[in-house]
Amino acid sequence: MIEKLKLPEDIKKLKYEELEVLAKEIRDIIIKTCAKNGGHLAPSLGVVELTISLLKNFNPLIDRIIWDVGHQSYAYKILTDRKDRFHTLRQFKGISGFNKPAESKYDAFGVGHTSTSVSAALGLRVANDILNLNRKIVAVIGDGALTAGLAFEGLNNLGHLDKDMIVILNDNEMSISKNVGAISSYLSRAMTGEFYTHFRKDVQSILEHAPLGDKLLKMAKKFEEGLKGFFTPGILFEELGLKYIGPIDGHNLKELDKALHNAKIQDGPTLIHVITKKGKGYKPAEENPEKFHGISSFDIKTGKPIKFSGKTFTEVFGEKIIEMAEKHKNIVAITAAMKPGTGLTKFAEKFPDRFFDVGIAEQHAVTFAAGLAISGCKPYVAIYSTFLQRAYDQIIHDVALQNLPVTFCIDRGGLVGADGPTHHGAFDISYLRTIPNIHIMLPKDEVELKEMLELSYQIDAPVAIRYSRGNVKEYEYPYEKVEPFKPQIINEKGEILLISAGHIFDEASKVYEELKADYNIGFINLRFVKPLNKDIILEICKRKKLVAVVEENAKFGGVGEYILSILAENNLLPNKFLSFGLPDKFIEHGSINDLRKIAGIESETIKNKIISEWQKID
Ligand SMILES: Cc1ncc(C[n+]2csc(CCOP(=O)(O)OP(=O)(O)O)c2C)c(N)n1
Numbered sequence: 095m096i097e098k099l100k101l102p103e104d105i106k107k108l109k110y111e112e113l114e115v116l117a118k119e120i121r122d123i124i125i126k127t128c129a130k131n132g133g134h135l136a137p138s139l140g141v142v143e144l145t146i147s148l149l150k151n152f153n154p155l156i157d158r159i160i161w162d163v164g165h166q167s168y169a170y171k172i173l174t175d176r177k178d179r180f181h182t183l184r185q186f187k188g189i190s191g192f193n194k195p196a197e198s199k200y201d202a203f204g205v206g207h208t209s210t211s212v213s214a215a216l217g218l219r220v221a222n223d224i225l226n227l228n229r230k231i232v233a234v235i236g237d238g239a240l241t242a243g244l245a246f247e248g249l250n251n252l253g254h255l256d257k258d259m260i261v262i263l264n265d266n267e268m269s270i271s272k273n274v275g276a277i278s279s280y281l282s283r284a285m286t287g288e289f290y291t292h293f294r295k296d297v298q299s300i301l302e303h304a305p306l307g308d309k310l311l312k313m314a315k316k317f318e319e320g321l322k323g324f325f326t327p328g329i330l331f332e333e334l335g336l337k338y339i340g341p342i343d344g345h346n347l348k349e350l351d352k353a354l355h356n357a358k359i360q361d362g363p364t365l366i367h368v369i370t371k372k373g374k375g376y377k378p379a380e381e382n383p384e385k386f387h388g389i390s391s392f393d394i395k396t397g398k399p400i401k402f403s404g405k406t407f408t409e410v411f412g413e414k415i416i417e418m419a420e421k422h423k424n425i426v427a428i429t430a431a432m433k434p435g436t437g438l439t440k441f442a443e444k445f446p447d448r449f450f451d452v453g454i455a456e457q458h459a460v461t462f463a464a465g466l467a468i469s470g471c472k473p474y475v476a477i478y479s480t481f482l483q484r485a486y487d488q489i490i491h492d493v494a495l496q497n498l499p500v501t502f503c504i505d506r507g508g509l510v511g512a513d514g515p516t517h518h519g520a521f522d523i524s525y526l527r528t529i530p531n532i533h534i535m536l537p538k539d540e541v542e543l544k545e546m547l548e549l550s551y552q553i554d555a556p557v558a559i560r561y562s563r564g565n566v567k568e569y570e571y572p573y574e575k576v577e578p579f580k581p582q583i584i585n586e587k588g589e590i591l592l593i594s595a596g597h598i599f600d601e602a603s604k605v606y607e608e609l610k611a612d613y614n615i616g617f618i619n620l621r622f623v624k625p626l627n628k629d630i631i632l633e634i635c636k637r638k639k640l641v642a643v644v645e646e647n648a649k650f651g652g653v654g655e656y657i658l659s660i661l662a663e664n665n666l667l668p669n670k671f672l673s674f675g676l677p678d679k680f681i682e683h684g685s686i687n688d689l690r691k692i693a694g695i696e697s698e699t700i701k702n703k704i705i706s707e708w709q710k711i712d
């Protein structure tokens with residue numbers, strides 16, 4: 095059917111039976127595409143009917159629909175203007191896995207980090223008044239995203255401004271893992287309404303046998319609305335100034351239409367509480383929505399990922415932190431709704447009392463850790479580089495200023511690949527390097543990550559250990575134990591010096607191995623960005639004509655800039671200094687290799703640049 099439709103306008107003409115067929119076709123496209131490309135399968139399967147109903151009840155080119163995170167917007171992409179491009183999902187030069195206005199005029203706002211939809215939608219809504227625009231504004235936010243403070247900042251201001259816009263709470267009781275927090279249990283308790291249902295039945299049976307029972311029963315029915323209001327989660331939102339509609343079945347097109355129609359005619363803000371099943375329509379995803387939240391390519395028949403072998407930095411961290419926690423009873427681990435992604439699933443099973451999933455609340459996670467640290471605990475906060483950006487002030491104000499022993503295990507440092515610019519860990523070395531008291535360690539492989547974690551336990555101050563999403567690699571260089579704040583000097587000789595910072599060692603070592611036969615080249619694995627061992631660096635750079643630094647972080651504020659400044663301050667600038675890092679632009683999505691090529695940090699580019707610059711030095 096979908097082939098015959100002019101999208102999205104033809105959706106409005108279809109009968110419910112036809113829409114059910116359309117929903118099935120969309121699910122098939124999403125499943126097939128994610129099986130090949132990977133992607134956020136379960137979130138997107140859960141909102142197919144909601145997407146259809148939104149496109150039936152609104153004009154997405156005039157009205158504005160803001161999806162929170164955007165990871166669940168695959169049906170929206172297919173049903174607006176990207177059906178023919180959908181097979182390129184998350185591929186280099188293909189369509190993004192999130193919403194981006196630059197990708198489509200149907201995408202109202204750029205997303206990727208959670209909990210921004212209400213604030214952004216309110217901005218668009220207030221703009222209606224300022225610019226005299228006539229359009230409906232809708233935010234679609236998940237129950238997981240609702241655990242972030244930013245979401246409540248938006249709701250609070252929305253209630254205050256009392257603007258007529260619609261917030262749709264897509265409640266599937268899941269974040270990536272099972273949703274956590276008091277809000278979540280409040281929603282699900284009231285949502286199942288078990289207590290309310292039993293209570294209602296009890297009252298009914300008593301009244302039926304009581305004198306004047308039928309009159310009392312009639313009165314009770316009148317109170318039921320009030321009673322229901324007490325038990326459904328509407329109270330929370332009504333108190334914030336939003337009219338509450340729900341909970342409704344998010345897979346029932348008729349119910350959705352009715353709710354959206356009612357919301358459209360309301361004055362002031364309205365919240366529609368929609369209950370959906372994450373992964374609906376694909377059994378393996380329904381049964382394991384955590385695994386299918388974000389999945390790599392998989393076999394449709396079995397649901398089994400087409401596994402790429404190799405151990406990840408994340409797995410190394412997950413193993414080592416357990417070993418350390420067995421030795422040290424004051425170690426606690428904290429995640430912000432990313433337990434599986436940060437490798438803490440096993441830790442949580444082994445040490446349930448020392449594991450904390452605070453929900454999507456990175457700011458809280460950091461300050462919570464500071465409270466633990468000032469009390470004598472040793473908190474390990476595992477947060478992706480890009481999401482840690484949200485807690486920058488907490489790192490400065492609550493941890494570094496008080497010089498507290500919090501260790502940040504920064505996963506997804508550097509380019510992450512298919513998730514693209516909203517998710518690349520492009521800036522953490524830059525944003526952390528400026529903060530006093532913090533120690534920054536960059537492991538190149540498994541052994542170094544483990545030894546740096548051990549070392550972090552001895553440091554009574556803030557520590558950041560940064561590693562990538564990728565697999566750990568093995569290298570042939572002689573083992574050299576991680577010594578506090580010393581670089582690993584692989585070869586200090588020669589007039590050229592190559593300095594590698596962290597996991598990008600895989601590219602840097604290729605350059606060194608390919609040049610060392612024909613060029614007199616030295617090679618350093620930096621290990622520590624802060625404190626930087628200036629004496630060693632200055633001593634080795636004294637006799638160099640060309641120094642090149644390689645990092646998978648923004649050049650601005652990165653390691654290269656730092657070393658250059660130290661050489662300049664000590665009048666030790668070489669004839670040529672080369673800094674290989676991420677350029678001053680956002681790097682798109684694609685494979686790591688493709689992205690490193692366009693960023694200019696893969697080995698061939700680095701090697702050719704060193705050779706061409708060396709030839710210019712007399
Ligand atoms: C600031 C931030 N922290 C963490 C994430 C990782 N993340 C992406 S989606 C998600 C769960 C969202 O849950 P929910 O809003 O309920 O959407 P669902 O996947 O259930 O549809 C998380 C934690 C993120 N994108 N942004």
Ligand SMILES: CC(=O)[C@@H](O)[C@H](O)COP(=O)(O)O
Nearest residue numbers: 163165206388435510513563
């Ligand atoms: C949508 C979102 O932000 C997360 O699902 C993220 O995509 C996970 O990234 P990893 O796949 O690197 O764990």
Ligand SMILES: [Mg+2]
Nearest residue numbers: 236237238268
């Ligand atoms: Mg959810």
